[in-house]
Amino acid sequence: MKPIKWLAYAAAIAFSAAPALAQDKVALTIGQRGFWDTAVAHLGSEAGIFKKHNLELDITYTAGSGETLQPVVAGRVDIGIAAGTLGTMSQFLRGAPVRIVGAEATGAADYWYVKASSPIKSLKDTDGKTLGFSTVGSSTNSIVLAFIKEFNLKAKPLSTGNPAATLTAVMTDQVDVGWAAPPLGLQQIEEGQIRVIARATDATIVRGQTIRVIAANAQSLEKRKPVIERFMRAYREAIDYMYSDNPKVFSDYAKFANISEARAKRVREEFFPKALMQTTEIKGLDTLMAEGVGFKQIPAPLTKEQLSELLQIPK
Numbered sequence: 004m005k006p007i008k009w010l011a012y013a014a015a016i017a018f019s020a021a022p023a024l025a026q027d028k029v030a031l032t033i034g035q036r037g038f039w040d041t042a043v044a045h046l047g048s049e050a051g052i053f054k055k056h057n058l059e060l061d062i063t064y065t066a067g068s069g070e071t072l073q074p075v076v077a078g079r080v081d082i083g084i085a086a087g088t089l090g091t092m093s094q095f096l097r098g099a100p101v102r103i104v105g106a107e108a109t110g111a112a113d114y115w116y117v118k119a120s121s122p123i124k125s126l127k128d129t130d131g132k133t134l135g136f137s138t139v140g141s142s143t144n145s146i147v148l149a150f151i152k153e154f155n156l157k158a159k160p161l162s163t164g165n166p167a168a169t170l171t172a173v174m175t176d177q178v179d180v181g182w183a184a185p186p187l188g189l190q191q192i193e194e195g196q197i198r199v200i201a202r203a204t205d206a207t208i209v210r211g212q213t214i215r216v217i218a219a220n221a222q223s224l225e226k227r228k229p230v231i232e233r234f235m236r237a238y239r240e241a242i243d244y245m246y247s248d249n250p251k252v253f254s255d256y257a258k259f260a261n262i263s264e265a266r267a268k269r270v271r272e273e274f275f276p277k278a279l280m281q282t283t284e285i286k287g288l289d290t291l292m293a294e295g296v297g298f299k300q301i302p303a304p305l306t307k308e309q310l311s312e313l314l315q316i317p318k
Contacts, residue, residue, distance in 0.1 A: 026059040027230045034071040034085035034215075035137070035165060036064035037260045038184050039245075039275045040108055041085050047241025049255045056237040058230075066165040067137025069144070072218060076101055081223040082234065085215045088285065089295040090140030095313050096301055100221035102315040105235055105282035108215040111203035112274040113143060113184045115150075118173055119195055123180065126154050126201050132179035135163035135172065140300075142214040143182050148298045149206035173197070185274045186262050208294045212287025224315060232317040239282055246277045283316060 033041050044060055047053050053060055063080070065071045068087040075083040076099040085107050094101050115134065117123045123132065134150065136143035139162055147160045158180075163169040166183040170191070173181035180200065191197045203209045217238075224231050245252055257267040292304040305313065 026054070026057050027227075027233070028059045028061055029082060029230065029234050030061040030063075030080040032063050032065050032071045032074050032080050032083045034065050034068045034083075034141070035184070037187060038085075038112075039186075039256065039270050040112075040280055042256055042259055043238055043241045043245065043280075044084065045259055046245055046252060046255055047237060050241070050244055050249075050251065052241045052244060053234075053237045056233050056240075058234060058237055065138075066168070067141040067143065067162075068215060069138030069140035072101070072140065075218050075220050078220050078222060081220055081227065081231065083218045085142075086218040087140055087142040087145060088214055088216050088291055089145050089298070089300045090142075091216055091218050092292070092295060092305060092313070093140065093300050095309075096305070102219050102221050102224050103216045103285065103313055104219045104224065104231060104315055104317065105217035105238070106213040106215075106285050106316075107217050107282070108142070108279055109213045109281055109284075109286050110211065110279045111142065111146070111184070111209050111214055112279070113146065113182055113203040114188075114199050115180050115182050115201040116173070116188065116192070116197045116199045117180055118176075118197055121179070121198070123200060126150055126156060126158075126205070128200075129156055129158040129180060132158050133161040134158045135161055135169050135178045135181045137164060137169075137182070138162055143203075145214065145294070145298065145300070146203050146206050146209060147182075149208040149294060150201065152297065153206060170197075185270045186260050186266055189262075189266060189270075208291065212291055213285045214291075216285065217282065219315070235282065235317045242277070242280050242282070245271070245280075283318075285314060285316075 035041050068085050071083040072086040074080045134147045136147045163172050166187040169181040172178040253264045253267045257264045295301040
């Protein structure tokens with residue numbers, strides 16, 4: 004064998020024998036396991052999308068966006084998905100190392116309900132009653148505060164955790180009005196165990212506005228910016244896949260949420276338009292910040308300079 008050919012052959016053998024490049028691990032916290040909009044990481048992983056982008060995801064699910072954000076602030080994870088927009092702004096203004104790298108939910112499918120035997124028919128009947136939300140600083144916390152302000156209620160906000168814990172609290176009369184989002188609660192609604200009395204979109208703060216975001220730890224973003232950007236590309240590709248005609252989407256989501264494929268399809272088609280899950284723009288910032296000041300979640304609207312530092316959304 005001639006030397007040049009031998010060298011080429013040897014190089015080919017060495018390349019084929021070399022181990023594959025190690026995947027970059029990204030640690031995530033995600034609010035509310037089982038919701039359609041918070042299933043992007045899971046469904047994208049099942050479809051091999053994140054692996055294709057050379058990413059390995061380490062996922063921890065939380066009871067709400069308040070709990071989602073704290074590990075990001077502490078630097079225990081790289082990214083928090085479905086963190087409340089106002090809660091994230093509040094942490095940033097306190098000097099926490101957090102940045103927004105994408106929108107997560109513009110609008111919302113969350114709803115508030117009572118047990119079927121409750122005398123409460125609408126939000127106007129909740130004076131002196133308890134209104135559930137997930138965790139302090141969450142988007143549902145902001146929505147409940149908006150209900151109280153907009154409808155001039157004398158209701159009492161109460162943190163009830165995730166939808167499963169909230170349902171138990173409602174059915175055992177520990178809280179008057181609970182919260183959930185599809186698919187959670189749909190079975191109880193269909194069976195007549197609970198009644199919906201309000202939807203998130205009844206609050207001005209929700210309509211057309213980005214109430215939840217994708218937040219990154221500032222140090223992780225600085226040190227691993229290419230990895231975070233690659234994650235966001237994969238995340239957007241996973242959303243496109245979730246709204247494709249591939250039937251695997253519904254079978255995988257049905258298993259993930261422990262529901263039928265028919266209900267899985269209903270959740271997407273009826274409650275989660277793709278526009279709700281756009282990631283590239285934080286919409287309704289002026290209104291959100293004004294509401295945040297009114298709710299005393301932030302002391303003042305963020306300046307252009309502060310927003311420029313906070314919003315680090317990859318193109």
